[in-house]
Amino acid sequence: MKVSYYPGCSLEGTARDYEESIQAVCKELEIELQELPDWNCCGATAAHSLNHWAAISLSGRNLVIAEKMGEDVVVPCPLCFNRLKTAEKALLGVDKGQFQYTLHGKVKVWDMANFISQDGVLDIIESKVKKPLEGLKVVCYYGCMSSRPPKITDAKDCENPVSMDRILKCLGADVIPWSYKTDCCGASHVIARPDLVFKLVGKLYQKAAEVGAECFVVSCQMCQANLDMYQDKVASKLGTEIYFPIFYFTELIGLALGNPGVKTWLSRHFVDPLRLLKGKNLI
């Protein structure tokens, strides 16, 4: 299977663990990722906050490249995905004449977790699982941008997404239902208003603990960073102990498939997942 791939800026930098696990897992699943040539930043929160026209154009340029390539484009970062989808709707909508880029609606933009959770891909994963994640109690945390608003994302289940739940069940994990799948982590506020993020992630830890989860599974590098990097700090603010490894879903696919890269990816986290995985005899 061949698809276009839009990694986004973070995956070239701080989210290296996500990128490495994606590359390894897609190789094993025979999904050929062709990086869009000369792609640019989607504009992220900054562009849509300060300049609507630029936000649509920045993402629009990438979509034009994707149409030239001719394959559906898979996007791991939910914020990039959301921005590309927003541009797609704008450039195909009634106001399309306002922008310098023209689209024909020929390629589909996929959120990576949704792409991997298709029946066909899950069948392949299932056939390749070497080490089922038995006994690992996870909550899947989707955050905002892969689901909302459904008019943009085309999500069918925006209040209760299930892509990662399906993937983790296929890997044999114990997926615990909870009501905070799509609550916001505060995203880029972590730079200018970390206090907001600490409050939001504090609630997420608490809710995950209440349902008996041992770790989070995410598909967004901002969610991952916000939940992983400041755990000690939030714990001391709340006056409790918190230990929640924060996995990318692709890292856990790699683990269940027995990929040799797993330890390297996990070594890039702040909260050490090995303690949990060793205790479960999973690593």
Added chain:
Amino acid sequence: MEQENIPTIKPEPEWMAQIESDRRLNISSCYQCRKCTNGCPVTFAMDIYPDQVIRLVQLGQRDRVLRCNTIWICAACETCTTRCPNDVDIAGIMDYLKERAIEAGVHVPEQKTYIFHSVFLNDVKRRGRVFEGRLMQSYMIKSGELWNKIKDGSIKEEISLGWTLFRKGRLRILPKGIKAKKEVRKILM
């Protein structure tokens, strides 16, 4: 009763009409059910609530709206837009209002947030992609956070975070740029 002391406002609905045609944003159908506010994760930090922003726009209270911190505190989580029963794109309106606030030159109450967005776009302008290390440096300097953190000693935490990222191989040393820098720069002019 001193009638004089009751603040009155003079509604100026033209502003709403202008926004509605300018960006196809629907504002007039809001009937103040407050569903947007009730689902908003960051109301605790806002000076007025999302439904109040919408109401004030309906009433043409331009000055009040452009000065609120709400439009900057909004995390763009899109919960409100998703749930509004009347198809009001509240999150989109928050963005529109931030643009207008900058254009009008009013004081931005959340300076650091605004500076972060600005340095981010400058970084994209420079090479077409964001280089996280450089972005953080520019932000720390431009926002005054570097100096603040040196003064209160919390710079140590910042350095240890950066060092950990580096040690774990997550900080690129050299940025990646794209070939079509000019095209991207033109978009951001």
